[in-house]
Amino acid sequence: MSTRAIAILVAVAGVSLLAAWAIPTRRESPRLARTVDGTSLRREPGQHVVKKSPCAGYVGLTFDDSPTGNTQDLIDALRSAGLRATMFNIGQRAQNNQALVRAQLDAGLWIGNHSFTHPHLPTLPEAQVRSQLQQTQDVLQQATGAAPRLFRPPYGETNETVRYVAQQLGLTEVLWDIDSEDWAGATSAKIIEAAGYLGPGLIILMHDLPATVAAIPQIAADLAARGLCAGMISPATGRPVAPA
Numbered sequence: 328m329s330t331r332a333i334a335i336l337v338a339v340a341g342v343s344l345l346a347a348w349a350i351p352t353r354r355e356s357p358r359l360a361r362t363v364d365g366t367s368l369r370r371e372p373g374q375h376v377v378k379k380s381p382c383a384g385y386v387g388l389t390f391d392d393s394p395t396g397n398t399q400d401l402i403d404a405l406r407s408a409g410l411r412a413t414m415f416n417i418g419q420r421a422q423n424n425q426a427l428v429r430a431q432l433d434a435g436l437w438i439g440n441h442s443f444t445h446p447h448l449p450t451l452p453e454a455q456v457r458s459q460l461q462q463t464q465d466v467l468q469q470a471t472g473a474a475p476r477l478f479r480p481p482y483g484e485t486n487e488t489v490r491y492v493a494q495q496l497g498l499t500e501v502l503w504d505i506d507s508e509d510w511a512g513a514t515s516a517k518i519i520e521a522a523g524y525l526g527p528g529l530i531i532l533m534h535d536l537p538a539t540v541a542a543i544p545q546i547a548a549d550l551a552a553r554g555l556c557a558g559m560i561s562p563a564t565g566r567p568v569a570p571a
């Protein structure tokens with residue numbers, strides 16, 4: 328064998344060794360670097376960090392009626408599952424437990440307005456509707472440093488007056504496409520089944536109830552298996568989009 332042939336063999340062996348070393352590294356890094364909104368930070372040799380999204384679509388996970396005694400458990404479950412969600416807080420409850428509103432913010436959750444005392448808003452005169460929404464804006468701004476841009480009317484009950492007042496306060500009304508029926512006593516299995524109907528651009532209604540908290544890990548796994556990521560609800564459109 329000539330010196331030249333040996334040199335080529337050594338070179339080929341060297342490249343193979345390098346390739347064997349490099350390929351698993353490249354396969355591992357995106358998973359390790361996955362961020363909470365499902366995007367990945369992927370580093371290729373000689374390149375800057377490239378943000379790569381594996382999301383086939385974004386869904387809106389929404390939770391109403393917080394803060395309650397279950398809110399911290401929900402926050403912990405969402406954080407463990409790497410999910411973000413929109414929390415529609417009741418103003419009066421938030422006033423009595425501002426720390427639990429700040430904890431939502433600290434966990435990367437989005438804060439929305441769900442009225443001050445959870446009344447049937449369409450039955451109220453305009454001045455009372457305004458008071459319900461404005462008081463809640465004030466409390467949530469005090470707790471988080473920013474006034475919410477999203478509003479969900481209690482029971483999903485709305486009318487022209489409610490929408491008009493919300494708009495005046497810079498709030499976008501957000502309803503839902505899928506009702507988990509956790510408020511009606513649905514089991515964790517039923518809540519997981521309901522979340523299975525989520526698709527790109529769809530919003531699900533949930534609450535921070537124990538059965539719902541228990542369902543979070545499986546909901547997260549099912550969404551990931553379908554390439555769906557938890558999105559933020561855009562104040563411009565009221566629909567879930569990639570987190571800003």
Ligand code: ZN
Nearest residue numbers: 391392481482
């Ligand atoms: Zn509610």
